[in-house]
Amino acid sequence: MRFETRAIHEGQKPDPLTGSVIVPVYQTSTFEQNAIGLHKGYEYSRTGNPTRAALEAAVASLESGKHGLAFASGQAATTAVLNLLKSGDHVVAGDDLYGGTWRLFERVYKHWGLETSYVDVDDPAGFEEALQENTRLIWVETPTNPLLKIVDIRKLSEVASRRKILLAVDNTFASPYFQKPLELGADIVVHSTTKYLGGHSDIVGGAVVTSQERTYEAVKYYQNAAGAVPGPWDSWLVLRGIKTLAIRMREHEKNALFLAEFLETHPKVSRVYYPGLSSSRYHLLAKRQMGGFGGMISMELVGGFSAVERFVSKLELFTLAESLGGVESLVCYPPRMTHATIGARERKRRGIRDNLVRLSVGIENKQDLREDLGRALDGI
Ligand SMILES: Cc1ncc(COP(=O)(O)O)c(C=O)c1O
Numbered sequence: 570m571r572f573e574t575r576a577i578h579e580g581q582k583p584d585p586l587t588g589s590v591i592v593p594v595y596q597t598s599t600f601e602q603n604a605i606g607l608h609k610g611y612e613y614s615r616t617g618n619p620t621r622a623a624l625e626a627a628v629a630s631l632e633s634g635k636h637g638l639a640f641a642s643g644q645a646a647t648t649a650v651l652n653l654l655k656s657g658d659h660v661v662a663g664d665d666l667y668g669g670t671w672r673l674f675e676r677v678y679k680h681w682g683l684e685t686s687y688v689d690v691d692d693p694a695g696f697e698e699a700l701q702e703n704t705r706l707i708w709v710e711t712p713t714n715p716l717l718k719i720v721d722i723r724k725l726s727e728v729a730s731r732r733k734i735l736l737a738v739d740n741t742f743a744s745p746y747f748q749k750p751l752e753l754g755a756d757i758v759v760h761s762t763t764k765y766l767g768g769h770s771d772i773v774g775g776a777v778v779t780s781q782e783r784t785y786e787a788v789k790y791y792q793n794a795a796g797a798v799p800g801p802w803d804s805w806l807v808l809r810g811i812k813t814l815a816i817r818m819r820e821h822e823k824n825a826l827f828l829a830e831f832l833e834t835h836p837k838v839s840r841v842y843y844p845g846l847s848s849s850r851y852h853l854l855a856k857r858q859m860g861g862f863g864g865m866i867s868m869e870l871v872g873g874f875s876a877v878e879r880f881v882s883k884l885e886l887f888t889l890a891e892s893l894g895g896v897e898s899l900v901c902y903p904p905r906m907t908h909a910t911i912g913a914r915e916r917k918r919r920g921i922r923d924n925l926v927r928l929s930v931g932i933e934n935k936q937d938l939r940e941d942l943g944r945a946l947d948g949i
Contacts, residue, residue: 572631572746573815580626581808592623594805616793620801624808625776628766631745631811632758634778636785638792639804643741643761644669645797646775650706650737650757652791653784656682659704663690663720664919665713668908670739676910690720697728704732710739711748712855715867715903715927716920717842719851722858726754735784741765741894746818747861756781764894765864768810768817772803817896820932821864827935828928828942829866837876837946839924842867864930865893867903874923876949877902881926883945886938893929898938901927 570578581592595618600611611617621639629637640646647670654660662674664687674685685708688695696707707729711720722738729736737757738750744765750758760766762774779785792798799807822845829843844855845862855862870876881889887900891907901907903925904916911919930938 575630576627576814577812579630580623592620592805592808594801595619596801614801615796615798618798618801618804620808621799621804624799624804624811627808627811628745628760628762628776629778631814632740632751632778633745633749634751634758635780635782636778636789638777638785638788639762639799639807640775640777640792641797641799641803642773643739643759643763643775644673646759646761646777647673647739648797649777649788649791649795650708650759651678651683652795653735653787654683654705657703658683658706659701660685660706660708661696661699661704662687662707663709663711663713664688665690665716665718666708666710666739667714667741668903668910670708670710672910690718693721693724696725697732700728700732700734705734707734707736708739709737710742711858712742712844712851712863712865714742714865715901715908715925717742717844717851717865717867719844719855719858721854722750722753722755726756729756730754742865743859743863744814744818744894746815747822747863748859751778751780753858757784762807762810763892765818765821766811766814766894767807768814768895769806770892770895770897770899772799772806774799774803774807817932818861818864821930822861824932824935824938825864825866825928825930826862828930828938831939832866832868832942835943835946837871837949838868839871840869866928866930868926868928869922869924870926870946870949872924872949877924877926879949880945883948884941885944886933886941887928887945893927895929896932898931898933898941899929901929903927 602608625637735756738755741761758778760776843866844851887898
């Protein structure tokens with residue numbers, strides 16, 4: 570089956586009990602046992618729930634992986650992967666990444682003796698140079714948040730497999746429709762399903778996908794032991810979102826390319842970050858590695874922070890809010906929102922300037938979106 574068909578059918582057979590065409594919301598915390606230890610495959614909903622199991626099978630299939638595990642948030646999914654490591658281990662991470670992931674590395678796991686080194690994602694050789702005796706994991710996002718840099722997954726996977734360490738890729742920005750890191754050699758894929766997989770800004774969730782039995786068993790053990798699982802309703806909403814992932818992603822990308830080309834020529838915009846632009850330094854790598862360029866654009870405005878303030882206040886269709894990947898367009902100011910946690914000095918070092926704005930381009934009419942951006946830019 571091809572992607573669109575798998576999105577609708579994988580893990581989602583009609584309900585064996587009633588024939589319900591749609592996987593039911595199994596809103597139950599526990600399951601009857603006919604005798605001690607004799608049950609129908611489910612015991613307790615933290616350990617396993619049929620609605621969640623359908624979601625896990627669907628996400629695994631879309632990522633070309635054997636096993637999927639669903640979590641209560643993207644951060645819970647990341648936490649589950651980091652729990653494969655132990656005190657004294659070392660992580661090498663790309664330096665452009667979601668502020669909350671940096672916070673987890675620096676403000677939570679550091680206390681437990683897990684050290685992380687950050688490597689400029691534009692310097693693939695830097696990843697190998699940063700490896701230490703105790704490095705167990707390479708962690709990257711691609712496209713990165715918020716500068717939309719593209720990291721060569723295949724190259725990194727060669728480094729990781731040579732050194733027998735794990736490569737985890739946060740595939741949230743691309744979605745499996747546009748990029749399948751496991752096919753490029755990654756060991757683990759992580760998602761914030763809050764974003765494109767859910768697709769409607771109505772849930773918070775996460776997922777881990779892998780084809781390695783040992784990794785799967787360890788993450789699954791942690792999932793049950795720590796218990797940061799999504800409830801049946803949230804699982805069901807992600808499952809419903811997934812069915813339209815392909816058509817949504819195509820629209821997100823079409824709109825994003827249209828807007829990026831418009832923004833690139835606008836006198837109030839000093840720089841546009843979008844890998845779909847032929848002027849982007851990542852364009853060729855993105856073309857090779859991805860099936861499309863996604864729906865996220867970042868840009869720098871002429872006039873600094875005061876221009877950003879005026880711009881966001883004049884937008885009518887783009888809502889000022891955290892998050893991304895929903896059908897509606899959002900605008901975000903990373904220095905004070907998604908990346909506030911990393912501090913001004915670190916942001917400056919990573920090239921996140923005070924005039925940076927991030928757009929999550931929705932699937933509204935592209936002309937309406939362009940007019941909205943144009944009006945707001947003209948009013949700066
Ligand atoms: C790339 C990326 N990964 C992970 C996360 C965390 O996901 P969640 O908010 O679902 O915990 C986010 C959130 O914005 C993100 O942008």
